[in-house]
Amino acid sequence: MFETPITVVGRVITDLRRRTVGNQEVISFRMASNSRRRGADGTWEAGNTLYITVNCWGKLVTGVGAALGKGRAVIAVGHVYTSEYDDSNGVHRSSLEMRATSVGPDLSQTLVQIIEQAPAATKEPATGPEEPEAEQEPGAAKEALPLSA
Amino acid sequence: MFETPITVVGRVITDLRRRTVGNQEVISFRMASNSRRRGADGTWEAGNTLYITVNCWGKLVTGVGAALGKGRAVIAVGHVYTSEYDDSNGVHRSSLEMRATSVGPDLSQTLVQIIEQAPAATKEPATGPEEPEAEQEPGAAKEALPLSA
Amino acid sequence: MFETPITVVGRVITDLRRRTVGNQEVISFRMASNSRRRGADGTWEAGNTLYITVNCWGKLVTGVGAALGKGRAVIAVGHVYTSEYDDSNGVHRSSLEMRATSVGPDLSQTLVQIIEQAPAATKEPATGPEEPEAEQEPGAAKEALPLSA
Amino acid sequence: MFETPITVVGRVITDLRRRTVGNQEVISFRMASNSRRRGADGTWEAGNTLYITVNCWGKLVTGVGAALGKGRAVIAVGHVYTSEYDDSNGVHRSSLEMRATSVGPDLSQTLVQIIEQAPAATKEPATGPEEPEAEQEPGAAKEALPLSA
Numbered sequence: 291m292f293e294t295p296i297t298v299v300g301r302v303i304t305d306l307r308r309r310t311v312g313n314q315e316v317i318s319f320r321m322a323s324n325s326r327r328r329g330a331d332g333t334w335e336a337g338n339t340l341y342i343t344v345n346c347w348g349k350l351v352t353g354v355g356a357a358l359g360k361g362r363a364v365i366a367v368g369h370v371y372t373s374e375y376d377d378s379n380g381v382h383r384s385s386l387e388m389r390a391t392s393v394g395p396d397l398s399q400t401l402v403q404i405i406e407q408a409p410a411a412t413k414e415p416a417t418g419p420e421e422p423e424a425e426q427e428p429g430a431a432k433e434a435l436p437l438s439a
Numbered sequence: 440m441f442e443t444p445i446t447v448v449g450r451v452i453t454d455l456r457r458r459t460v461g462n463q464e465v466i467s468f469r470m471a472s473n474s475r476r477r478g479a480d481g482t483w484e485a486g487n488t489l490y491i492t493v494n495c496w497g498k499l500v501t502g503v504g505a506a507l508g509k510g511r512a513v514i515a516v517g518h519v520y521t522s523e524y525d526d527s528n529g530v531h532r533s534s535l536e537m538r539a540t541s542v543g544p545d546l547s548q549t550l551v552q553i554i555e556q557a558p559a560a561t562k563e564p565a566t567g568p569e570e571p572e573a574e575q576e577p578g579a580a581k582e583a584l585p586l587s588a
Numbered sequence: 589m590f591e592t593p594i595t596v597v598g599r600v601i602t603d604l605r606r607r608t609v610g611n612q613e614v615i616s617f618r619m620a621s622n623s624r625r626r627g628a629d630g631t632w633e634a635g636n637t638l639y640i641t642v643n644c645w646g647k648l649v650t651g652v653g654a655a656l657g658k659g660r661a662v663i664a665v666g667h668v669y670t671s672e673y674d675d676s677n678g679v680h681r682s683s684l685e686m687r688a689t690s691v692g693p694d695l696s697q698t699l700v701q702i703i704e705q706a707p708a709a710t711k712e713p714a715t716g717p718e719e720p721e722a723e724q725e726p727g728a729a730k731e732a733l734p735l736s737a
Numbered sequence: 738m739f740e741t742p743i744t745v746v747g748r749v750i751t752d753l754r755r756r757t758v759g760n761q762e763v764i765s766f767r768m769a770s771n772s773r774r775r776g777a778d779g780t781w782e783a784g785n786t787l788y789i790t791v792n793c794w795g796k797l798v799t800g801v802g803a804a805l806g807k808g809r810a811v812i813a814v815g816h817v818y819t820s821e822y823d824d825s826n827g828v829h830r831s832s833l834e835m836r837a838t839s840v841g842p843d844l845s846q847t848l849v850q851i852i853e854q855a856p857a858a859t860k861e862p863a864t865g866p867e868e869p870e871a872e873q874e875p876g877a878a879k880e881a882l883p884l885s886a
Binding site for chain 3: 744840848849851
């Protein structure tokens with residue numbers, strides 16, 4: 291409740307990266323969202339781009355792993371934070387990360403077929419209490435580097 | 440930019456409803472989002488529910504029509520507003536509506552297969568300038584009634 | 589975390605209403621947000637309006653009570669849900685409510701002077717665990733009616 | 738509409754920085770938002786921190802300049818994007834920036850007195866069409882560096 295919520299709509303720009311943190315699986319990818327704004331003459335103008343690394347835990351791992359990949363049009367919903375680390379040259383850097391709670395293909399760009407859905411009764415938060423806050427570990431943050439586009 | 444953005448994650452609770460407004464197709468459905476919050480003892484407690492009618496125009500019509508239906512776990516992204524109307528008994532009512540910009544199945548609950556995706560070059564806003572603001576017409580608002588769960 | 593976050597920017601359209609629920613004070617007000625979108629010719633067009641009741645608990649009560657009132661330009665941040673109730677004529681109704689976490693005057697419209705600020709160390713959530721979920725009580729929901737504009 | 742909306746609630750961590758871009762004034766500051774999440778035992782745990790540079794144009798300049806400063810508890814609403822630049826050592830860097838549409842002191846932390854408010858009739862977007870997209874200029878991005886905390 292006191293985290294910063296964000297929804298990003300854009301494209302996956304890296305391959306999915308799977309890893310295990312503790313005994314939890316996580317899938318991460320980078321995405322880019324190109325903005326557009328309508329100018330004074332009514333035409334749409336390309337604006338700034340937002341880049342973010344999306345981390346998918348828990349119940350998201352199966353669905354994201356089965357459906358998404360580089361180039362996919364995607365909606366990512368979650369909480370956003372800054373990850374700070376030193377790169378391999380000792381330069382201090384920061385990257386923008388999302389702990390996703392829901393992710394889906396963007397149906398304004400994509401045709402999908404639904405194969406299976408968990409029954410409503412089993413609905414649980416995608417990111418539960420038992421999950422380690424792996425993003426806060428310096429090592430995990432450093433590992434995230436290859437995702438940068 | 441001066442509309443109120445919202446992202447709702449929940450379930451579709453009605454059948455999809457297709458209609459034509461002017462020469463534009465629109466698909467509408469109602470969704471419900473059940474909230475959960477962690478109480479003082481750490482357990483998750485059921486909270487309030489949000490109900491909203493989601494209106495899908497333009498490029499969303501094909502993808503939503505092909506994939507979604509009652510019961511589906513869904514992410515809806517767009518702008519939110521109040522629709523006011525008089526019901527068939529002459530009672531003044533209001534309902535919460537979203538003009539969706541992106542909609543997708545929630546991969547934390549769903550397995551999907553991606554069939555086809557529009558190339559990045561053709562990316563355009565799902566709700567463009569030529570689309571009528573049908574929600575503002577009293578008739579359209581009244582028509583939306585049967586969607587109420 | 590599994591509630592629906594929202595930020596509404598607009599005007600307070602009712603007087604503030606103070607009441608006590610259990611042993612907690614709450615201030616409620618209605619606000620309206622008028623949207624604008626740029627049309628195909630580049631001019632700004634008035635769009636739909638969002639109406640919402642904002643409920644301020646805990647640490648928000650003092651600051652909101654001291655500064656805000658009808659007509660004020662305001663930013664309200666919190667979680668949104670549907671409150672359902674029967675009105676005095678027995679008609680079933682619903683209204684859109686926010687449990688606010690942060691509220692402030694909109695400095696794009698307002699000049700303010702800051703009088704005092706809590707030290708950072710005392711920062712706590714504005715809506716803590718001990719607060720009753722008063723919005724869920726039928727009586728409280730019915731009481732909210734006079735706020736409707 | 739196709740930009741990524743965000744609301745950040747936190748503290749101003751730098752002095753305000755005023756500059757003129759073209760014939761427009763802009764005020765920028767860095768802010769930090771410390772997240773909290775409730776753990777499995779119900780206690781609040783400190784989580785990740787989000788750092789962001791907030792750029793205030795147009796009608797925001799007067800109100801923000803008069804009221805805010807380092808240490809203030811603040812709500813910032815706007816659109817978020819990545820600014821890329823090379824630092825003075827030739828290292829390629831990126832920073833997270835917001836183009837603010839509304840900013841206000843957080844009344845859950847602050848007592849304020851309202852001095853003056855623009856009449857509703859004059860309400861215009863804080864960031865209008867005539868404003869240069871200064872953030873996209875390489876020079877402007879480089880200038881933003883001293884704001885980093």
